[in-house]
Amino acid sequence: MKEIAAIIGWVTGVQGVLGWAGLTFGDKPWGLLHKWWEIPAAGYIAVAVAGLTLALAAEAAKKRA
DSSP states (O other): OHHHHHHHHHHHHHHHHHHHHHHHHSSSOOSSHHHHOOOOHHHHHHHHHHHHHHHHHHHHHHHHO
8 A cells, every 4th residue: 555655646746746847847737637637836836745745655654664
């Protein structure tokens, strides 16, 4: 279960970073999230932080076990 949470966290974090980078450095967001939802740049930052927090918590839990 910890491995799945870590994978979901990393993928979510990367999607958030890609969306923010696309809006900041390009003309449209990169990644997959923009295909389903219209998210502002601050929303992509929140998605990235949430995903990376989940990934790091899962990685720490794997090390403790």
